[in-house]
Amino acid sequence: MTTGTTTGTETGTTPSDTILAVERLSVDFQIAGEWTPAVKDVSFSVAKGEVVALVGESGSGKSVSSMSVLGLLGPNARRRGSIRFGGTELLGLDEEALRAIRGRRIAMIFQEPMTALNPVYTIGEQIVEAIQCHEPVPAAEARARTLELLKKVGIPEPERRMHSYPHQLSGGQRQRAMIAMAVSGSPEVIIADEPTTALDVTVQAEILELLRRLREDLGSAVVIITHDMGVVADLADRVVVMREGQVVEEAPVTRLFSDPRHEYTRKLLSAVPRQQPGEEPEADAGDAGGSTTLRVADLEVEYPGRLGRKGFKAVHGVSVTIEKGKVLGLVGESGSGKSTIGRAIVGLVRASAGSIEICGQDVTSLKPKELRGLRRKYSMVFQDPGSSLNPRLSIGDSIAAPMIVNRYADRRAVQQRVLDLLDQVELPTGWADRFPHELSGGQRQRVGIARALALDPELLIADEPTSALDVSVQATVLRLFQDLQDRLGFSCLFISHDLGVVELLSHDVAVLQHGRLVESGPARDVLRDPRTDYTRRLIAAAPVPDPVEQAERRRLWREMAG
């Protein structure tokens, strides 16, 4: 096994085991006539039946490294070094020879199964095509094999599902179908690029379990590319940590987590939001006699159907309250209605029944004029740093907007407040005249927080404010958020799918499933000692960045699933 120069070498395999060996691979991209390096001198190897995780943040070159194995990079890429598969050198191999390897001996699973599957063919047709593309078998046999594959990847009612189009399947089932297609040629290596990033945790747990089973059944090696240390701890045998196109550390999974040697690995691991046992968000006794900032009672939200068709009820009779200065974490999977509740509170969607009281006033019954005064009391932080700021406004103007709309102060006072706010979110005050596209995702999220705090709100709705960020950036933004909440004492509804984040920030937690409140209470009670099955499943499904603890969780999860 060969490793990069910066790597702590640890020999776990002998050369005869090695199925895929990447040596001193460099990839450059030609951008506007200049060659920009994306991957520099990367070496790693994969043994038969081994699961190797490539981890790193966006831009670390982990996807580029793996895509270059199959020559999928496009004409503006230049590769140097060596990629050996079995006895064959893949670099410089012609398209014809590569095609014999692609799919059949090395298969690929992508992040977003909706775009990786062709929407105009049924799942069955696509898998049959994949089979016949590598082996000239009769149609009937190919169909029989497809059925077999769908059963193997755990798609319920495979006979019926064969004739389904991708949009008729759930995200998890689409990914299963994608995997079925990938393993149709019994590949020796499966490359999975963020295969579970687009999925809910409970579905993620099932897909990871499936990958593990396939590895055992087929003996395929798996290269999994991920940014999630929990996924690494769950599945990988060996880990390659990448940063800025280089390998910084390579180690067996238990060693990497128990004794990370490179500084960057340590930072990456400590950035994963996790509540250390014994640490609790302080239950500030200071304002014990505090009032209630938000009281939502029997909230129902129904999205109207089209042309007389029945509408879709997203929220069924949910009641939550937030005391002054407290953070309520709202958790649930996609489609559980958690975002809808946040949007109903700020008035982006209409509540069809129930009441929403902010600082004692029911916003559902207020007229637009009466609502004006109340607007200062609440604001929202959004999820997507790409679209939460108006690209036409400088960030100073974006932050000033709520103050100007609500006639907060005169122009000069507003300017001063903008600078103060930039300072509070730890951005240079000189950046007020910059535009959003000049900022990174984390910096934009800071601007979003500054805008939300502009009017000194009593209540902040934060809808997945960090889920689009890299883990280390997420850690700094969360820390900032926690600081501000401590200092300014606003109440907050924190909406997230990430239990680790919620546990870190929230005093109380409410768990939602299919628009209904499943469980709620103090964070430590709900997350440490859940009373309902659903919460228990949710917690068991969330992988933790610790291989030993994760193995235990996995066992628990299997018991529950079985």
Next chain:
Amino acid sequence: MATAPESVAQALPDTPSRANGGRKPFFKRMLANRRTSVAGAFLLLIVVVAVLAPLIAPHDYRDIVGKPLTSGGTLGIDDFGRDVLSRLIIGLRTSLGVAVSAVLVAGVIGVALGLVAGYVGRWVSTIIMRGIDVLLSFPPIVLAIAVVAILGPALVNVVLVIGVLYIPRFTRIVYSQVLSIRSMEYVEASKIMGTRPADILAKTILPNVSAPIIVQLSLSVSFAIQMEAGLSFLGLGAQPPLPSLGTMVGAGRDFLEVQPTLLIYPSVLIILVVLALNVFGDGMRDLLDPRHRGKNS
């Protein structure tokens, strides 16, 4: 990639993602872009000539100044003995005036309809967009001929016809853009902070859909010049002796063999104006977008 990669190593406070260049004043940036500034300068010249036409033209466009179809004056004498240069200048004024007014009519009405249809949605958008479909289903030239034939051949009728015919171009573009932008989080942020819907439309959404509108404006002016030329060529637009570029092409056609310049001069002028409008429109779109700053200049 506009964003800087963020990693653990980049300790806070975050380092600036780019050097402080590329924030030059608007006109400096425009001058730095040669194609746009050449087209802009030409258009400026054209507009000045069109506005001041009666003062600039060496002769009255109706006056007989020489022997027909000879090379007197700067650009020759036409079949009635009138000065071609003077008629070109006045013709330019007519054509540009009709085209610009027609496009302004179309732009104002079309953009407003598109904004409302896209933002309000529901039955309002159904009514507006179906109405637009009806407009689109008419063959434009046939409709123009019919309307002008009924209302009579007057320039103001030509303006109205072209204006109404070009409404769908603006409405459709704006509508589709608004649909994608109204669900952007920054629009929702504006709603939450209590901005009035009219202000959201005018101050938040309109600037973000302006790029295709600007391109469409310059394209439409050039199409309108051509359409006016076509209608005038058919005798439905400017009435003699008032020249427009289109009537001049029509008249010049008859003397192609005797004096081809009668056809060539107005044709070349149409081509130049249309070309300049297109180049200028493209350049403006880039210059007005903060995301393009510091790139092309």
